Amino acid sequence: IFFYQQMEATNDGVDHMRLGHGGNQLVNKTKHKLFLTDGLAEKLTGFCLYFAKINKTKEITAQNIHNEITLSVLDCQSRGLLDAVHQTLTDVFIPAVSSSNVFQNTDKKNGGQSRARFINSLSTFIDALTGAQQSLSDVVKLSKCDALDLSKLTTPALYQSAAASSDTLEVIETQTKAWIKEIEQILAETEQMRREADNVGPKAELDHWKKRMSKFNSLLDELKSQKCKAVLGVLLVAKSKLLKTWKEIDKKITDYANEAKDNVKFLYSLEKFCEPLYNSDPVSMIESIPGLLNAIRMVHNYSRYYNTSERMTAIFIKVTNQMITACKDYITQHGSLSIWDIDYDEFQVKSQNCIRLNEEYQKTFMSTKRKIEENEDERQFDFSETYIFGKINSFVRRLQKILDLMQIWKSWQSLERSHLEGIEMLNSKFQFLVSNVKKRNYDFLDYRKSDFDSDYEEFKNSIKDLEIQMVIFMERVLNKISTLPTSLNMLSRFEWLELPALKDPINEYYIKLLLEFGKDLETTMRLYQKQKNDPPIGRNMPPIAGKISWARQLFRKIQSPMEYFQNYSAIFKLEDAKKIVKNYNKTAKVLLEYEMLYHQAWLEQIEVAKSGLQASLLVRHPDSKEVFVNFDPHILILMRETECMDKMNLEIPHTAQPFKQKQSVFKANYNKLQMLMTEYKRVLGKIPVVVKPLMSP
Numbered sequence: 001i002f003f004y005q006q007m008e009a010t011n012d013g014v015d016h017m018r019l020g021h022g023g024n025q026l027v028n029k030t031k032h033k034l035f036l037t038d039g040l041a042e043k044l045t046g047f048c049l050y051f052a053k054i055n056k057t058k059e060i061t062a063q064n065i066h067n068e069i070t071l072s073v074l075d076c077q078s079r080g081l082l083d084a085v086h087q088t089l090t091d092v093f094i095p096a097v098s099s100s101n102v103f104q105n106t107d108k109k110n111g112g113q114s115r116a117r118f119i120n121s122l123s124t125f126i127d128a129l130t131g132a133q134q135s136l137s138d139v140v141k142l143s144k145c146d147a148l149d150l151s152k153l154t155t156p157a158l159y160q161s162a163a164a165s166s167d168t169l170e171v172i173e174t175q176t177k178a179w180i181k182e183i184e185q186i187l188a189e190t191e192q193m194r195r196e197a198d199n200v201g202p203k204a205e206l207d208h209w210k211k212r213m214s215k216f217n218s219l220l221d222e223l224k225s226q227k228c229k230a231v232l233g234v235l236l237v238a239k240s241k242l243l244k245t246w247k248e249i250d251k252k253i254t255d256y257a258n259e260a261k262d263n264v265k266f267l268y269s270l271e272k273f274c275e276p277l278y279n280s281d282p283v284s285m286i287e288s289i290p291g292l293l294n295a296i297r298m299v300h301n302y303s304r305y306y307n308t309s310e311r312m313t314a315i316f317i318k319v320t321n322q323m324i325t326a327c328k329d330y331i332t333q334h335g336s337l338s339i340w341d342i343d344y345d346e347f348q349v350k351s352q353n354c355i356r357l358n359e360e361y362q363k364t365f366m367s368t369k370r371k372i373e374e375n376e377d378e379r380q381f382d383f384s385e386t387y388i389f390g391k392i393n394s395f396v397r398r399l400q401k402i403l404d405l406m407q408i409w410k411s412w413q414s415l416e417r418s419h420l421e422g423i424e425m426l427n428s429k430f431q432f433l434v435s436n437v438k439k440r441n442y443d444f445l446d447y448r449k450s451d452f453d454s455d456y457e458e459f460k461n462s463i464k465d466l467e468i469q470m471v472i473f474m475e476r477v478l479n480k481i482s483t484l485p486t487s488l489n490m491l492s493r494f495e496w497l498e499l500p501a502l503k504d505p506i507n508e509y510y511i512k513l514l515l516e517f518g519k520d521l522e523t524t525m526r527l528y529q530k531q532k533n534d535p536p537i538g539r540n541m542p543p544i545a546g547k548i549s550w551a552r553q554l555f556r557k558i559q560s561p562m563e564y565f566q567n568y569s570a571i572f573k574l575e576d577a578k579k580i581v582k583n584y585n586k587t588a589k590v591l592l593e594y595e596m597l598y599h600q601a602w603l604e605q606i607e608v609a610k611s612g613l614q615a616s617l618l619v620r621h622p623d624s625k626e627v628f629v630n631f632d633p634h635i636l637i638l639m640r641e642t643e644c645m646d647k648m649n650l651e652i653p654h655t656a657q658p659f660k661q662k663q664s665v666f667k668a669n670y671n672k673l674q675m676l677m678t679e680y681k682r683v684l685g686k687i688p689v690v691v692k693p694l695m696s697p
Helices: 081-099 104-110 113-137 156-164 166-191 202-223 226-238 242-279 282-302 309-332 344-373 385-412 424-438 450-479 484-496 500-531 543-566 569-573 575-614 633-647 654-661 663-686
Strands: 002-008 030-036 047-053 069-075 618-620 627-629
Touching (some): 113 242, 166 202, 202 242, 226 242, 242 282, 242 309, 282 309, 282 344, 309 344, 309 385, 344 385, 450 484, 450 500, 484 500, 484 543, 500 543, 500 569, 500 575, 543 569, 543 575, 569 575, 575 633, 633 663
Antiparallel strands (some): 047 069
16 A cells, blocks of 8 residues: 655754744654555555455456556545545445445345345444544543643652642642543533434444443543642642542542443443344344343343443333334335335235234243243343333334235225226225325334324225215115126126225125025026926927026026125025025026926937938828828927037937938938929929820829
């Protein structure tokens, strides 16, 4: 690395004197110098320049050096080294890592955790630099005694001489009073209530005690300094009344320093158990809770100063704070996403993980507390659970409210996909309510923001009004429909919306329609009994197929509604429903038996009709001796029956296949013979009567 800073000039053998006033003083010669160093021997007071190779495997050439080598500068001239490193990491490295694609592959596997953990570790180091810088700035220096050079009071004899001089003693006592006042001011500030953000984590507690330890250690160093020893020596010789106050202050400082040192020691033991709170997601964090609680338990048992109820409650609250912060980062991917940018299912899973973290946290706390209660020799966990868990309980309630909002939104999104006529107006009202909530500019995950609670209640009340309008809309649509199948079809379309507000009204409508269906069943049975022997048959339908078709039509009339009811199985638990189902099964059975009866009758007719195919094609009338085409009309009916049975997917026996396959042949032959006989009669009609005897056989 290169340093560029002021250096004392080498001695050239010539002493330089300043001209004019004060000209008898030697002039220190300094100049700026650029030199290469490892940074171990020389103190950095100016600029540090260092080069970094981007790709360590790539050879550097004159052509690629500008792309492969980066130059960085630490400016320690206008600020200290710690501040310079802090600024470089904050302004350069953190933004570079945040936008770099180095973690692209690993982030895909663990949901962005690698980058987040690295940045968090880097931020932790930056915080350590900040703490170190603040510790240096908090170093206590007692005021200088301008009236007397205390550095000259180095021996007991000089102490005696100073104590014997009333003027010198007065100066020393005056300076002592000033120091006492300065120290009392420091002690008063220490005893004041700490002011810190209400969302800081446990690391802030360690940082606080580290700063406090640094302050009182520096104050102890001041008390051990030569100037303080000189003042104390003179006061001892003079038996000054200030000695009592000085000793009391010295004792307080020592106690405060010991307290800070002891607390730092025990808080350091907690640090590794607190790391998962900063580096893990809520799911992984659960595994570390028992270890963390056990470590806090040890601090409570063995620390000399930190085991008070107030301080132990404070560390628990800070643990809770960090859990909440980690949950927020987990849900929003460290603030990069709004909760409205997150898919509902993903938000639900993450929220449930956060809720489970809270449950496990409190469960482990209570379990640890019970174990401690079983041991009378151990300090008990007499801490306020309301203070410890109040914040995270509020955060969980906020998550539950947001989940409720999202669940409502997810349910009502079905309106956009629905093609029900007239539902667009209700969907527009719903979308307006949603946009009105989303446009709020506060942090929805900040449970301290009460604005959300009022907006939530307002939204819920508006949804209730909209639900009433939806029920009225459904009733208006259904009341316009007069037929049962159409009503059931429309009701199923409303059921498809899956709106909780429509559940009870839909159930009531299903019951109403089921009762109507029961009446239709009775009507169908009466109609069957009335028309079963001579049912109305469709045009161009043969008798048997026509009757089967009529029975099927009656069955379809009752089957279609029943299929809708079967999709809504809850309705069959009603007592009336059981009676209707029984009636349906009875009616369906009767119609099925009716179909089977006539189908069997048709099968029996096939054998009879088949014998007609063996008769002569032409026969002579026994009386008139006229020739006729001998084609049994039942064969035509049988062929039509076979065709209809096939269309209705009924069984056609092997013996009936000719009627189906050669239907066109039979009809063509019949028509040809009929035409032939017609032509034969025409020819006979043209033979003169006198010649007819000659034509006889």
